Amino acid sequence: MKRFYVFLTVAAVLAAMGMGVGLAAADEPDDDTHSILDRTDAENASELQVETVQNxxxxxxxxxLNDSERERVETWLEDAPELESAELDEYEVAFGDGGTWITDYELNDGEARITFIxxxxxxxxxxxxxxGIGEDGIVEPYSREYELSEGETTISMDVREFRGASTVGVTVDGTTARLSTEMQDPETEEENPFHTFGGESGLFFGTGMATTAAALGAFIVIRQEESGVIEA
Structure with missing residues (x-):
């Protein structure tokens, strides 16, 4: 009987210890969040750190959490800077499921300027x-790789213009977006049926000269014939 009571006592103690461990585990944030809370002042936290704790x-x-841990987390979030999500209300391109955005770009005078968040x-x-546009043969387009830090970054790159237009392809994690400006129509002369003859002015000048020469020739022939009749 004593053994039975001893067994129940030991079982109760172990159960209590297990519950205590479970409560302690529930009271602790996960490793990433705990590391941020321990090592980073809320005022100096990055957007990524704030977002990690918020999530x-x-x-x-x-x-x-117990009362002290809950208050600690809530106070940290209150003191942390606001996430600048307002910047992403307007953007040109969003890649994949989010996390990378093009908020502005400009292609002008042979230069591409692109702003990322x-x-x-x-x-x-x-x-x-x-x-390579307009060139003969196989051309490997010029490309550059950029390392973007967390937040906003603006990059610039020299690009080629063709008929006043530029086009760049931006690739992030296998997803490509094309940024381009409108291409101008080539300046071409209107088709002129009299182009071979120097245009309208050249044609009319040539016709006038031919008519004048023909009239002069006819006049000379008539005068010669008249002279011949009189002499006869």
């Missing part, structure tokens, strides 16, 4: 799609 701090997670450090490829 973790759901109502369910906060309710599982990225949530995490990202590599982008920019290719001059007009490179």
């Amino acid at each position: 973790w701090a759901t109502d369910e997670q906060l309710e599982a 990225v949530e995490n450090q990202r590599t982008v490829d920019v290719e001059d799609a007009m490179d």
Whole structure:
């Protein structure tokens, strides 16, 4: 009987310890969030760090924390800077599921200027799609690789113009977007049926000369004939 009571006592102690461990685990944020809260002052936190804590701090997670931990997380979020999501209300291109945006671009005078906003450090490829246009043979277009830091970055690259237009391809994680300006129509003369004869003025001048020469020739012939009759 004593053994039975001892067994129940040990089981109860172990169960209590297990519950304590479970509560302690529930009271602790995950490793990434805990690291941010421990090592980063809220005022100096990056957008990515703020977003990480916000995504973790759901109502369910906060309710599982003890009072001191919950207050700590809520206070940290209150002191953290606001996420600048307003900048993304207007953008030119969004890549994939988000995280990389082109907010502005300009192609002018042989230069491409592109402004990106990225949530995490990202590599982008920019290719001059007009490179080699109008040339004979196989041409590998010029391209450059850029490392973008978190936040806003503006890059610039020399590009080729063709008929006043430029085109670049921007590739992020296998997704490519093309940025371009309108191509101007080539300046061509209107088809002129009298072009071979020097245009209308050349044609009329030639016709006038031919008519004058013919009239003069006829006049000379008539005068010669008249002279012949008189002499006879």
